[in-house]
Structures are given as C-alpha cells and as structure tokens.
Amino acid sequence: MEEPTHRREGAAVATTIPDISLNDGNTIPQLGFGVFQIKPKDTVEAVSKALEVGYRHIDTAEMYGNEAEVGQAVRTSGLDRGEVFVTSKLNNGFHRPDDARKAFDSTLSALKMDYIDLFLIHWPLPTLYDGDFVSTWKVLEEFQRDGRARSVGVSNFQVPHLRRLAAETSVVPAVNQIEAHPYFGNEEVRAYDREHNIITEAWSPIAQGKVLGDPTVVDIAEQLGRTPAQVVLRWHVQRGDIVFPKSTTPKRIEENFQIFDFELDDAAMERITELDKGEAGRQGSHPDTFDYVPR
Ligand SMILES: NC(=O)c1ccc[n+]([C@@H]2O[C@H](COP(=O)([O-])OP(=O)(O)OC[C@H]3O[C@@H](n4cnc5c(N)ncnc54)[C@H](OP(=O)(O)O)[C@@H]3O)[C@@H](O)[C@H]2O)c1
Numbered sequence: 199m200e201e202p203t204h205r206r207e208g209a210a211v212a213t214t215i216p217d218i219s220l221n222d223g224n225t226i227p228q229l230g231f232g233v234f235q236i237k238p239k240d241t242v243e244a245v246s247k248a249l250e251v252g253y254r255h256i257d258t259a260e261m262y263g264n265e266a267e268v269g270q271a272v273r274t275s276g277l278d279r280g281e282v283f284v285t286s287k288l289n290n291g292f293h294r295p296d297d298a299r300k301a302f303d304s305t306l307s308a309l310k311m312d313y314i315d316l317f318l319i320h321w322p323l324p325t326l327y328d329g330d331f332v333s334t335w336k337v338l339e340e341f342q343r344d345g346r347a348r349s350v351g352v353s354n355f356q357v358p359h360l361r362r363l364a365a366e367t368s369v370v371p372a373v374n375q376i377e378a379h380p381y382f383g384n385e386e387v388r389a390y391d392r393e394h395n396i397i398t399e400a401w402s403p404i405a406q407g408k409v410l411g412d413p414t415v416v417d418i419a420e421q422l423g424r425t426p427a428q429v430v431l432r433w434h435v436q437r438g439d440i441v442f443p444k445s446t447t448p449k450r451i452e453e454n455f456q457i458f459d460f461e462l463d464d465a466a467m468e469r470i471t472e473l474d475k476g477e478a479g480r481q482g483s484h485p486d487t488f489d490y491v492p493r
Pocket residue numbers: 231232233234235257258320353354375376400401402403404405406407410427428442443444445446447450451453454482
C-alpha cells in the first residue's frame with residue numbers, strides 16, 4: 199500500500215501533518231522547516247535532516263542566501279519534486295516590476311526548479327518605491343498565471359496594506375506570513391487574514407527561543423510531559439496558523455516535528471494566548487517602517 203504524502207513511520211510515533219487549503223485551491227502542509235539564518239554551508243545538512251524526519255515544506259527566501267542549497271537538498275533527498283512544498287520570497291531591492299521578474303527567474307535558477315509552490319513579497323516597504331507594492335503584487339500575479347508560482351502571497355503586510363491590495367487588484371494573497379508567537383499574538387492582522395480567506399503563517403513561532411523559558415509555557419509542558427517548544431508550536435497549529443520552526447540541531451528538528459500526537463485543552467490555549475504583550479512583544483522589525491535593502 200502506498201504511503202500518504204506526509205505520513206512518516208520510523209520515528210517513535212507516526213505523524214501525519216495536516217494539509218491546509220489555500221484560497222486558490224492548492225494545499226500546504228501546516229508544519230514546515232524554516233531556513234532563516236542557516237548558513238549556506240550548513241543548509242544542505244539541515245534540510246536533508248528535516249526531509250528525513252518527515253517535513254515536506256521548506257520556507258526560504260532570496261534574502262537568506264541559501265536557496266541553491268535548499269534546492270540541492272530537495273533534489274538529493276530521493277523525494278519527487280511534487281512531494282515537497284517550497285516557498286521563497288522576493289528580496290527588498292527588487293520591487294520594481296522588471297527587477298521582480300528577473301529576481302523570480304534567479305530564484306527558480308538557484309533552486310533549479312521549474313516552478314515554486316509559493317512565492318511571497320517579503321516586506322511591503324511602504325516607505326520605499328513611492329509606497330507602491332501594488333505593481334509588485336501584479337507581477338506576482340503574472341507568475342501564478344504562467345504557472346511558475348503555484349500560489350502567491352505576501353509577508354509582513356499590515357491591515358492597511360492588505361486593504362489596498364483588495365481595493366486595487368483582483369487576486370487575494372493565499373497567505374500572509376507575519377511575526378506571531380505567544381509574546382506577540384498579532385491579533386489584528388490575523389483577524390483580517392481570517393475574515394478574508396488568507397492563511398496566516400507565523401514566523402519566529404518560538405520567538406527564536408525567547409518564549410521557551412516562560413513559566414506558563416514550562417508549567418504546561420511539564421503537565422503534559424512535552425517540551426516547551428512542542429507546546430508553543432502546538433498552540434500555533436491549534437490556532438490554525440502555519441509554522442516552520444528553524445533549527446540546525448538534529449534533536450530539535452525531530453522534537454519540533456512531534457506536535458500532532460497531543461492536544462492542548464482550552465484552558466492551556468488561553469493561558470498561552472494571555473502571554474501576549476502587544477507591540478512590546480514584537481521581536482522583529484515593524485513592517486510600517488522597515489526599509490532595509492541588502493546591497
Ligand atoms: N517573513 C519574514 O520576514 C520572516 C522573518 C523571520 C523568520 N521567518 C521564517 O520563519 C522561520 C522561523 O523563524 P526564526 O528562524 O526567526 O525563529 P524560530 O523558529 O522561532 O526559532 C529558531 C531558534 O530557536 C532555536 N530552537 C529551535 N527549536 C528549538 C527547540 N525545540 N528547543 C530550543 N530551541 C530551539 C534554534 O536554535 P538551533 O538552530 O541552534 O537549534 C534557533 O535559535 C525562519 O526560519 C524563516 O523561514 C520569516
């Protein structure tokens with residue numbers, strides 16, 4: 199009998215990763231593997247380990263400088279291209295339409311793939327390009343029309359940015375990838391996403407480790423006999439968001455995968471949600487002012 203796509207035996211517990219339906223009819227595995235801050239020289243090893251453990255969704259970006267190594271790991275994994283969901287993102291220097299077209303070609307060449315599953319505008323950059331992210335979005339629509347991007351979406355878009363796309367374009371982003379974790383629930387953007395059929399992807403889902411020592415998280419983890427990271431990742435998936443924790447530590451890559459064989463009850467969910475510090479909990483850059491352009 200054939201194995202269902204995301205099911206992996208061999209680990210201590212067989213795990214099935216749920217697929218989430220996107221507004222364009224495609225599906226995406228709810229748990230993936232993030233490669234931000236993984237050096238190119240370490241990327242093949244980390245992604246190969248993740249694929250071996252059972253992850254079937256990799257989140258990279260041109261800005262991370264490791265697209266080529268992600269592509270290499272997928273190719274050498276022995277898996278069919280269609281079994282692995284790959285996301286990349288348009289870098290900040292390439293928002294002008296012609297630059298975006300060239301950048302997308304470079305992303306596919308680096309990955310050595312003829313299509314990508316999901317391509318995102320990495321940051322809205324409202325203070326650059328005369329505040330025009332609409333023309334950039336229309337170029338991503340082209341990539342979807344010509345079949346080289348199966349799905350297209352945005353990252354770090356705030357509610358006014360999303361409203362503007364809704365008013366001036368015809369394709370609703372499939373996802374919005376935003377910072378979200380127990381210290382920064384990002385509820386206003388999540389609510390907009392939910393109401394408009396945009397799936398939220400939560401970046402830095404464990405706040406790069408900063409929420410793992412929180413007494414509430416530790417207490418719940420001890421009660422359930424799980425690790426703090428598993429509890430926090432489980433909280434995200436029960437909220438319906440997509441997560442792709444990053445790790446270069448093999449044991450943690452395994453640990454972060456084992457989050458579909460237990461549940462948080464309503465009380466535990468609420469205790470974690472109440473850790474939200476609002477804006478004070480934000481760890482990364484603010485999308486309204488972020489204007490970094492790599493040279
Ligand atoms: N769109 C955007 O603007 C944006 C921004 C940031 C991130 N992202 C995406 O989101 C992904 C995840 O976010 P992130 O990389 O910022 O942070 P993260 O996944 O929240 O945390 C990664 C950090 O936590 C550690 N860690 C991982 N698993 C652990 C565990 N089980 N126990 C203890 N520590 C653990 C890792 O250490 P080791 O590696 O040493 O194990 C690493 O230092 C990125 O890789 C990227 O794909 C997107």
